[in-house]
Amino acid sequence: MLDTHPNPDPPRPLRILISGAGIAGPALALHLVRLPPPLRCDITIVERHPDLRASGQQIDLRGQGIAAMRTLGIEPAVRAVIVDEPGLRFLDGRGRTVAYFGSNKTGKGAQTFSAEWEIMRGDLCRVLYAATRDLDGVRYLFGTTVAEFEQADGSVKVRLSDGTVGEYDLLVGCDGIGSRIRSKICADGQPDMIKPVGMAMALYTIPPKEGDPPEATWMNLPGRRYFMTRRDRPDCLRVYIGYGGHNEQLKQALKHGSVAQQKAAWADIFKHDMHQYAQVPRYIEGLSSPEADDFWTQELVQINPASWSQGRVVLVGDAGYCPSPLTGMGTSLALAGAYVLAGEIARACGPKAREQGVEPRDNIPRALKEYETVLRPFVQHVHSLPVRRYAKFGAPESRWAIALLRWLFWLIATLRIDLLFQRFASDDRGPWQLPDYPELSTPKP
Numbered sequence: 001m002l003d004t005h006p007n008p009d010p011p012r013p014l015r016i017l018i019s020g021a022g023i024a025g026p027a028l029a030l031h032l033v034r035l036p037p038p039l040r041c042d043i044t045i046v047e048r049h050p051d052l053r054a055s056g057q058q059i060d061l062r063g064q065g066i067a068a069m070r071t072l073g074i075e076p077a078v079r080a081v082i083v084d085e086p087g088l089r090f091l092d093g094r095g096r097t098v099a100y101f102g103s104n105k106t107g108k109g110a111q112t113f114s115a116e117w118e119i120m121r122g123d124l125c126r127v128l129y130a131a132t133r134d135l136d137g138v139r140y141l142f143g144t145t146v147a148e149f150e151q152a153d154g155s156v157k158v159r160l161s162d163g164t165v166g167e168y169d170l171l172v173g174c175d176g177i178g179s180r181i182r183s184k185i186c187a188d189g190q191p192d193m194i195k196p197v198g199m200a201m202a203l204y205t206i207p208p209k210e211g212d213p214p215e216a217t218w219m220n221l222p223g224r225r226y227f228m229t230r231r232d233r234p235d236c237l238r239v240y241i242g243y244g245g246h247n248e249q250l251k252q253a254l255k256h257g258s259v260a261q262q263k264a265a266w267a268d269i270f271k272h273d274m275h276q277y278a279q280v281p282r283y284i285e286g287l288s289s290p291e292a293d294d295f296w297t298q299e300l301v302q303i304n305p306a307s308w309s310q311g312r313v314v315l316v317g318d319a320g321y322c323p324s325p326l327t328g329m330g331t332s333l334a335l336a337g338a339y340v341l342a343g344e345i346a347r348a349c350g351p352k353a354r355e356q357g358v359e360p361r362d363n364i365p366r367a368l369k370e371y372e373t374v375l376r377p378f379v380q381h382v383h384s385l386p387v388r389r390y391a392k393f394g395a396p397e398s399r400w401a402i403a404l405l406r407w408l409f410w411l412i413a414t415l416r417i418d419l420l421f422q423r424f425a426s427d428d429r430g431p432w433q434l435p436d437y438p439e440l441s442t443p444k445p
Contacts, residue, residue, distance in 0.1 A: 010038035011360050013137065014349065015167070017158055019146050019181055020174035021047035023121070024317030024334040026128035028172060030072055031342030033137045034441040039350050039360055042137055046144040046160060048175075052129055055294050056121030057203050057325070058083060058230050058238065064378065065332020066117055067434045068339045077127045083118040083232040084214075090409045091219040095278030098406045099413035100215070114216060115328075120232050124331070146171070146180065151311045154362065169361040171313045172341075174334075177303055179319035185310040195302045197324045199391040200250060201242045202266050202297035206286030208237045220402045221273060224395040227283055236291060239283050243269055244395045254299055262297050263287045300324045300391075302383060309368040316341055321379045326387045326394075333382060336434060337375055343437030344370040350439050374435060381430035 016032065018025040025045050032041040047053070061069055069078060087102035103114035132138050141160070149158040155167045173181025177194075186193060208231070216230045224244035231237055243250065243266075253265035267287055273280045286292060303322040308315045315321075317334035324330070348367035349360035396402050411417075 010040075011354065013040040013042040014169045014345075014361055014364070016041055016043045016170045016172065017146070017156070017166070017168045018043060018045045018172045018174055019179075020176065020317075020319070021045050021049075021052060021125075021129070021140060021142070022174065022176065022317075023124055023128060023331060024319075024338050025172065025174035026125075026132050027072060027335055027338035028174065028316060028342055029132050029138050030074075030128065030135075031338060031440060032345065033132070033135050035342075035346050035350075036439070036441050038354075039346065040137065044139055044141060044166075045132075046141045046146065048143070048145045048161075050143040052125060052142070054122035054125045056125075056296065057240070058085075058118060058232055059121050059124065059331045060115035060119070060328060061117035061335070062115060062328060062332050064432065064434055065329070065335050068332065068335035069117075071339050071434070071440070072128075072131070072335075074127055074131055077131070078117070078119060078124065081119055081123040081127065083120060083230075085114040085118050085230065085232075086215050087114050088216045088218060089213065090406060091217055091278070092406060093219070093221075093277045095219070099409035101413060118232075121331075149184070149313070151313065154312075156312050169312065170345075170364050173313065173315045173319045174317050176318045177298075177301060177322045179315065181313065182303070182305065182315055182319050185313050185315075186305050186307075193303065193305045195304060197300045197302060197326060197387045197391055199242055199244045199300045199326070199395065200254060200297070201240060201300055201325070202262070202295065203238065203240050204287060204292040204295040205236045206239055206283065206289050206291055208235060209282075212237050219277070219279075220394075220396060220405065221270075221277060221280075222397065222399050222402065224392075224397050225269065226395050227279070239286060241266060241270070241283070242395055244391050245397075254297060259295055263292075263295060266297065300326065302387065304383060308372050309365075312364055312368075314341065314368045314371070321383070323379075323382045323385070324387050326390045327382055327385050329382045333379060336378060337371075339437075339440075340375045340435065341367075341371045343435060343440050344368075344374065346437060346439035378430065378432035381432060 018029060029043045029045060032043060085103060087100055089097045090099040092098050145161045147159045147161045149156050149171060156171045157167050159165050173179050175181055212231060214231055219227045226242045228240040229237055247269055249268060250265040253262045267284050270280060270284050302324050308320040316337045318330060321333060322330060323333060344367040348363040353360050353363050396405055
């Protein structure tokens with residue numbers, strides 16, 4: 001007998017615009033483009049830089065972030081660019097090692113400062129870009145931003161900076177802590193949305209010297225200042241400088257200054273230490289080296305809007321819930337957020353939607369609400385970490401407080417208390433675990 005009720009035509013692809021080609025945006029695209037038929041996605045990723053911005057600091061994956069990375073099927077590519085950092089050395093003012101904490105590479109227990117999954121931000125960006133750039137249903141537009149958008153009649157009408165106008169079923173802001181998407185959907189006043197944590201930081205590269213250790217190093221200076229170095233490659237040295245006090249020149253340079261003005265402001269903060277502490281002249285003079293063209297500086301903040309979405313516009317990663325680098329969880333939150341959002345879209349807009357007589361795109365607002373419901377407990381736990389205390393503890397004001405901090409680290413290292421912590425603690429942040437989404441097509445390991 002002939003079937004008089006043939007299957008309906010497959011739904012048209014979901015039209016999705018992602019602002020930001022860093023980590024969260026391509027990770028989300030990689031999940032969405034793999035959605036099982038009949039659900040399909042047509043994804044455009046816009047990036048304000050003229051090409052892939054493959055720079056930035058050394059980042060790490062921890063706990064739930066490692067599980068989220070594995071759902072993308074990129075573990076072999078990530079392992080290929082892992083930074084082999086043996087550990088962290090705390091130094092005194094003469095550059096001598098006071099305490100040493102080795103990395104935990106057992107895959108069990110809590111990670112130390114130097115994690116098993118250390119990777120340069122730029123390398124992770126390249127891995128995600130390589131995994132998505134040639135996929136059907138994904139296209140990149142560099143040197144392009146979202147100029148404006150409005151929502152009406154079940155879609156988002158967007159005008160890009162190149163003048164192109166298009167309609168999308170979903171607009172995703174993955175454009176970092178300075179997110180323009182967030183500023184538009186949160187424009188009605190959220191005074192506590194951006195919370196400074198009491199620390200500014202700069203990062204840049206200088207030429208290496210013989211004797212530079214492969215380990216990370218940390219040296220405190222009075223006045224809530226510090227230097228840190230990391231060496232992901234033998235042909236360079238990464239320098240991190242931090243300051244937890246108030247300096248009007250630096251404050252204004254961070255807000256409105258040029259790169260040259262920002263470098264000058266940082267140099268001024270350390271100008272009286274040029275001959276008092278080991279390596280300070282080298283690090284500060286290194287600001288003018290050709291290698292320092294990757295200079296980056298920022299006041300460290302947490303982003304905490306009351307809601308991550310409005311209608312068909314949603315935030316993922318630092319744009320919606322930056323926890324600050326002091327938590328070590330920014331990248332892990334971004335990858336977990338991309339996974340949960342993709343999973344909720346797959347669940348709400350998949351075959352069950354058609355069975356209920358609903359077009360997949362009509363269920364997107366529902367998916368965004370579930371995304372926030374599922375992920376927010378994890379974000380709240382990470383945001384509850386006492387980052388302002390971390391900033392004060394890690395960068396003391398006085399010489400005696402620095403001496404006490406060094407003694408404390410010496411004692412912990414001598415008694416091997418860090419090893420007990422590694423053995424009996426978990427690397428997960430809180431009880432939240434990555435949900436299972438059978439609706440997603442996760443590659444087999």
